[in-house]
Amino acid sequence: MVLIVISAFLIGTFIYIGNVSTEIFQSLVFGNEPVTGINQFILYSLSTVYTILQTTIIYLIFNKLLKRVSKNSKLLIAFIISLISISGAGLVTYLNTSSSNLLSFLSLILLSTGLLSIIFAILSFVFAKRKITGVNIITSIAVFAITIATCALFIILSVFSGLEKMNIQFFSNVNPDLKISPAKGKTIPNLDEMIQKLESNPQIVAYSKVIEEKVSIEYEDKQDIAYIKGIDENYTNVVRIDTTVVGGSYLDFSTPNQILTSDGVARRLQMYTDLRYGAKLSMPKPGTGLITNADEAFNSAVATSVGVVFINDQYDKYIFSPIELTQNLLQLPKNSAYSLEIKAKPNTSLNSLKKTLQSNLGNSVVVQTRQDLDATFIKVMNVENLIIYLIFTLVSTIASFNLAGAIIIIIIDKKKQIKSMWSFGMPKEHIKRIFFQTGLLITVSSILFGLVLGSIIGILQQQFGLVMANPFVAFPFEFTVSNFLVVILTVLAIGGGVSYLVSRKLPS
Missing domain, CATH: 1.20.1280 (Monooxygenase)
Structure with a gap:
């Protein structure tokens, strides 16, 4: 210890x-x-x-x-x-x-x-x-190897749990509680009727009309493809996007020709807050027929950047604008939207509210909760977590080879004592059990040492940020009961299995 x-x-x-x-x-x-x-x-x-x-x-x-x-x-x-x-x-x-x-x-x-x-x-x-003997050295190596493997498995699972929690929190800050999208097409049918039903629902605090589409953005001699998200003035009551502004100011909706750029778009275009020179936004025109020049192929508008937001990698290619700008670029009527984003009352069951809204609004729209919107991300995180767990389980298995060597050395060192116990009538199974329990004791001790070492490192990381994910954020470390149980059961199963197999081989 x-x-x-x-x-x-x-x-x-x-x-x-x-x-x-x-x-x-x-x-x-x-x-x-x-x-x-x-x-x-x-x-x-x-x-x-x-x-x-x-x-x-x-x-x-x-x-x-x-x-x-x-x-x-x-x-x-x-x-x-x-x-x-x-x-x-x-x-x-x-x-x-x-x-x-x-x-x-x-x-x-x-x-x-x-x-x-x-x-x-x-x-x-x-x-x-x-006093140091060969048996002590081999046993110490086995304890050290399994301790380090246990510690590494615990640390990587805890860090991954912290990253998952942090990323889910980031997504929760920028995703609405519920989102209503059309089942077919892009625009929501019967929008006024949908809004009336939302306003009559006492579990809904606020809602916002949203249009999201790809857009080409040009600034000076640079060009980028981004996603433009048209929002109305009520959007900050649904998602506090205004709290993510790191430069300039939030949209004031006094004119539709203004945009709020993500940090990624701003860096690529070298366009931060610029109220003098605007950026050119272009979208393909809907319709059919031959195209003779660029003006016939695209709808364009010039908008000034009023601020920069920093959210997460998911929004690295986004710009935000008043919904009127996206309606103009897409040649849509003023009373139109691609989706409705909803803020529910605190402590409301989102799944229950989802079922209620889906029943009231009909099959022409699809209602999704925040968990549904993050489903792909959560699946990817779970797959990555499983792969990392399997890799470090393999590392623990390789480390347990040292345990096998330690038990074999102990058996060879105690060969005379084994023969003496045998001659006094002790059953062979009891002798095997002694060495199995010895291996099990080494495994349990190593697990305890590894968990203590991992916990100490975790506490130091939480308090002092020893290892940084970037210049501003340290790698998160999350203590969970499930991680402790997974580590204990995994290493115990591997160590116990190795101890059992090796203890079966006694000298004749």
Whole structure:
């Protein structure tokens, strides 16, 4: 258990050194420029070299320079070094009011020196003058391998659970509670009648008319294909899209010729907030016949970008506009919409409301809940989760080969004792059971150590964001009972199966 805690502390220290040194080297070498390609490789190489160099120096100090010092004295020296280093790091951080890179680097050196000194001193204390045999080494390797496999399986499942929860939350923030679409065609039939039925339903808080279609967008000398989503003034009562604006302002609906671009479209076109020069939007004209020029083939309009929204990858190719603009581009009447998006009252059963609306509105429309809209995404996430689980189950199976080796070595080491028990009349099945239980004990201990190590790393990730998904968001870590049970049952089944099969083979 002590080794598991030390390992978690050591891993956390390495991650901290790596992350902070990467930020400092990036600022020192590349400034505020974005780092990609070969520069990114150089940056990570510098961080890795620094981490290895500092770790090697601390190792040499405690295992070469202080080799003849007693373990108690070595531990005392480590605590003194750590106290001085960490205090110095705190003082440098306090004085570093101008965020100087050199002072930040000095603070990192002092703090990491203190942390690594404690770790290596404790390791020296734990392993000092301990009798080590071949059986101990093989058994320790088996415990370590299964512990790491268990820890890795638990971490990857927990991170994946966190990512799934975070993505579902992102989708929930931009998807309505319910959506009504036409069963055939694109426009909703009998729109006024549908709206009257929605207004009479006490479970519905708000609704919004929406038109969504592909559009060609040109700005200066750049062009992109995007999805334009025409919305009315009531849309923010259904989906709080206005809270995702990161630049400029939300649509004011004073004129139809304005758009709100997603971050992806804005980056590709280099078009952020521009009230002077508009972007040209084009859509193919409906109808048949020969086309003699571009004007006959497309409906076009010029719209100014009033703001930029940042939502998620699903909306990376979207622009938002007043519904009038999309109606004009598609040559639709003013009282028309492709869909109706609905906000239900809190604590309303969406499935129950879906059935009620489907019954009231008839078969000419299709009613979908938020879960129906996210069904494809959820299926993809489940498939990815299953594939990752199978991969790490294979890793755990490979790690269990060490357990098989450990049990075989124990059987060979105890060959004389086995013959003695046999000669005293102990049944062969009972002897086999002893080695099966030994393998099971190694497996259970490794599972506990792995779960403790994984939980410590998870807590550190939640509190300090040791590993970042992007410069602003850390990888989420979600503790769930199902993940604990899946890990325990999987590793226990693999370890138990290996222990049972190997314990069947006793020397004659």
